[in-house]
Amino acid sequence: MSPLPQDRRPVVISGPSGVGKGTLFKKLFDAHKDCFALSVSHTTRAPRAGEAHGVDYFYVPHDDFEALARADGFVEHAKFGSNRYGTSKQTIADQTAKGRVVVLDIEMEGVKQIKKSGIEARYVFIKPPSFEELERRLRGRGTEDEGSIVKRLEQARVELEFANTPGVHDIIIVNDNIEKAYKELEDFIYKPVA
Numbered sequence: 001m002s003p004l005p006q007d008r009r010p011v012v013i014s015g016p017s018g019v020g021k022g023t024l025f026k027k028l029f030d031a032h033k034d035c036f037a038l039s040v041s042h043t044t045r046a047p048r049a050g051e052a053h054g055v056d057y058f059y060v061p062h063d064d065f066e067a068l069a070r071a072d073g074f075v076e077h078a079k080f081g082s083n084r085y086g087t088s089k090q091t092i093a094d095q096t097a098k099g100r101v102v103v104l105d106i107e108m109e110g111v112k113q114i115k116k117s118g119i120e121a122r123y124v125f126i127k128p129p130s131f132e133e134l135e136r137r138l139r140g141r142g143t144e145d146e147g148s149i150v151k152r153l154e155q156a157r158v159e160l161e162f163a164n165t166p167g168v169h170d171i172i173i174v175n176d177n178i179e180k181a182y183k184e185l186e187d188f189i190y191k192p193v194a
């Protein structure tokens with residue numbers, strides 16, 4: 001079995017949509033079986049076909065979500081459209097208790113909230129080699145309609161600007177060559193604790 005990283009703090013991975021976050025953490029999970037757990041978020045939206053409770057999301061009624069938010073049960077939460085999304089403190093604690101290092105795939109506002117919450121975590125930002133390449137990947141993935149692509153690219157500009165703020169992230173990895181980017185991510189996560 002692959003060893004756990006010495007540093008057990010949750011790893012927060014952010015970066016613009018289409019930059020390759022999912023591709024990178026899937027490689028990490030495949031290479032190190034049973035070492036990591038992707039944090040499952042809570043949401044008030046209805047499950048889509050093929051999605052499962054506890055796997056893709058924890059699907060909860062609006063009232064339950066609000067109650068948990070009031071009880072300070074989330075490390076970060078946000079509203080997209082009419083639905084709420086959030087990462088519960090309990091989910092992180094449960095996975096950590098199982099001996100896994102929790103990986104959070106989170107957008108910029110969530111990163112800001114986690115930083116404010118004072119929770120111990122490591123922050124990784126994945127950057128595209130260029131804006132044009134990001135657009136090519138988003139289009140190439142074929143999952144988004146034109147409106148969604150335009151929105152994601154606008155948001156990408158904001159996120160890339162935010163990532164320039166000194167001290168926000170512990171490492172910024174340019175995902176140009178996937179193997180090279182993966183190696184950088186793995187080296188960072190497995191860096192011995194000083």
Ligand SMILES: Nc1ncnc2c1ncn2[C@@H]1O[C@H](COP(=O)(O)OP(=O)(O)OP(=O)(O)O)[C@@H](O)[C@H]1O
Nearest residue numbers: 016017018019020021022023137141175176177178
């Ligand atoms: N280094 C790379 N070179 C070329 N293509 C890549 C590279 N890394 C990822 N891709 C491709 O780019 C597309 C977007 O990758 P992925 O879905 O992992 O992005 P993401 O950051 O997780 O996006 P989202 O935030 O929308 O979930 C995919 O089609 C993926 O195969």
